[in-house]
Amino acid sequence: MKRRQRDSQRGQATVELALVLPVVILVVLASAQLISIFWHTQQLHQSAFYVARAGALNHGSMTTMTNSLVALMAGMEPPSLTAVTEQERPDWALHHTKSWLKTRWHFTKYGRLQITSPTQADWERESEWRIDPDSLQWVREIAIDHSEARQLAAPDRVAWSQARLLTIKVDWCLPLVIPFVDKLFAEAQSLLQQQNRFCQLRQVLSQRPLWSLQTDISVPLGSGFRQ
Numbered sequence: 001m002k003r004r005q006r007d008s009q010r011g012q013a014t015v016e017l018a019l020v021l022p023v024v025i026l027v028v029l030a031s032a033q034l035i036s037i038f039w040h041t042q043q044l045h046q047s048a049f050y051v052a053r054a055g056a057l058n059h060g061s062m063t064t065m066t067n068s069l070v071a072l073m074a075g076m077e078p079p080s081l082t083a084v085t086e087q088e089r090p091d092w093a094l095h096h097t098k099s100w101l102k103t104r105w106h107f108t109k110y111g112r113l114q115i116t117s118p119t120q121a122d123w124e125r126e127s128e129w130r131i132d133p134d135s136l137q138w139v140r141e142i143a144i145d146h147s148e149a150r151q152l153a154a155p156d157r158v159a160w161s162q163a164r165l166l167t168i169k170v171d172w173c174l175p176l177v178i179p180f181v182d183k184l185f186a187e188a189q190s191l192l193q194q195q196n197r198f199c200q201l202r203q204v205l206s207q208r209p210l211w212s213l214q215t216d217i218s219v220p221l222g223s224g225f226r227q
Contacts, residue, residue, distance in 0.1 A: 117166065130224075
């Protein structure tokens with residue numbers, strides 16, 4: 001009788017384990033995916049701030065900002081060279097070069113960087129021709145020098161200030177690679193209409209589950225803005 005009871009309890013425990021284990025595994029995988037999304041969201045937001053600063057100090061150069069974004073998202077902030085031995089430096093450089101190339105390829109297919117301010121209207125209203133002191137050539141830019149005098153003379157001071165604020169918008173489509181939950185997360189974001197059209201289109205074309213990351217950053221211009 002007791003043996004039959006023990007066998008029954010074992011059978012019940014086996015059934016319960018078979019029912020609970022998939023749920024536990026799904027929760028663990030979903031948690032890992034959420035952590036990955038959260039980490040990449042913070043990384044993108046922090047990187048975008050440094051990208052905007054680089055653009056603000058380099059006349060709003062898209063090349064400078066794009067290269068900065070790729071380098072930061074690739075995790076290419078180099079450690080102190082004193083912490084790397086002579087034997088390790090070639091491998092260290094090769095690793096980061098591969099990481100940069102991989103991230104650059106990803107940005108080409110799944111990333112976008114836009115300047116939303118100054119707008120074209122700001123450019124047409126505020127830009128002027130002047131001599132570049134470095135190249136000694138004529139350039140057209142939204143000037144930032146003599147700011148107090150320029151602002152006092154501006155017909156619309158609010159519009160004047162807005163034209164000298166660099167605002168960038170970054171879209172980054174994060175591949176979802178955790179098995180079993182990747183498609184679930186992508187479908188959930190799509191159903192909740194949280195996936196932007198940029199990543200939605202790339203998800204359809206690539207047939208890969210993607211998670212939309214987006215951030216907007218504004219910083220004051222530290223150099224004249226040029227197109």
